[in-house]
Amino acid sequence: MLINIFPDNDELHRAVSKEIIQLVKTKPDSVLGLSTGSSPVDTYALLVDDYKKNKTDYSSIVTFNLDEYVGLDAHHDQSYRHFMNFHLFNHLNIPADQTHVPLGTGDLDNNCQEYEALIQEAGGIDLQLLGIGTNGHIGFNEPGTSFESRTHVAPLLKDTIEANSRFFETSEEVPTKAVTMGIKTIMEARKIILLAYGSHKAAAVRDMVNGEVSEDLPASILQKHEHVALFLDEEAASLLQ
Numbered sequence: 001m002l003i004n005i006f007p008d009n010d011e012l013h014r015a016v017s018k019e020i021i022q023l024v025k026t027k028p029d030s031v032l033g034l035s036t037g038s039s040p041v042d043t044y045a046l047l048v049d050d051y052k053k054n055k056t057d058y059s060s061i062v063t064f065n066l067d068e069y070v071g072l073d074a075h076h077d078q079s080y081r082h083f084m085n086f087h088l089f090n091h092l093n094i095p096a097d098q099t100h101v102p103l104g105t106g107d108l109d110n111n112c113q114e115y116e117a118l119i120q121e122a123g124g125i126d127l128q129l130l131g132i133g134t135n136g137h138i139g140f141n142e143p144g145t146s147f148e149s150r151t152h153v154a155p156l157l158k159d160t161i162e163a164n165s166r167f168f169e170t171s172e173e174v175p176t177k178a179v180t181m182g183i184k185t186i187m188e189a190r191k192i193i194l195l196a197y198g199s200h201k202a203a204a205v206r207d208m209v210n211g212e213v214s215e216d217l218p219a220s221i222l223q224k225h226e227h228v229a230l231f232l233d234e235e236a237a238s239l240l241q
């Protein structure tokens, strides 16, 4: 694992956005795996800034997002599809049909199979962006998820549901399941960048890097990937040995 530690978040997001922009420029038909949550928001803002200033070309880029809540369609303002359109896709010259976010409505098992097939048809993911949950989840692969998993419907754990509840008006609205790329799907990406900042991520980051590789901490599998780069701030890195 390549570990980059930054004194401030601005530098961290600049470094991550540079990696993405460089890939888009050197391989204009790259397949990008993207993530949601608060972690990548400022990175996406920098990609949008760069696009406005430098007209970096996304017309042949294909994207696959990690996950989507079950029950929320693209029109719901808390759906990950809405998040991605709002923060990134609407501001770049990427054709909408080249952006993929798992579908959290309709025939879910079928959606999962189709998503895997689409990733394969696109030639696999060149660069997967990840965040990490405080319990070590990646995508919505909670502790206990099989390392052999592919895109599937995942129940969310109580802590994750509680953490997400701040985004919803009533507790009944908070999704309890998600469609997520599996661990195996994520591990097949040719390169992975994981972004984490803040002291609340420090224990998960420590266990991911220094702990045993175990399904109890999904992100620990990244120790087995040949091209992983962590982009951390000093707080998230503070418990590393």
Ligand SMILES: N[C@@H]1[C@@H](O)[C@H](O)[C@@H](COP(=O)(O)O)O[C@@H]1O
Binding pocket: 035, 036, 037, 038, 039, 040, 066, 067, 130, 131, 132, 133, 138, 139, 140, 160
């Ligand atoms: N499914 C997402 C993950 O992909 C994300 O990495 C994680 C961390 O979120 P945040 O970046 O807001 O800390 O939250 C959610 O559970």
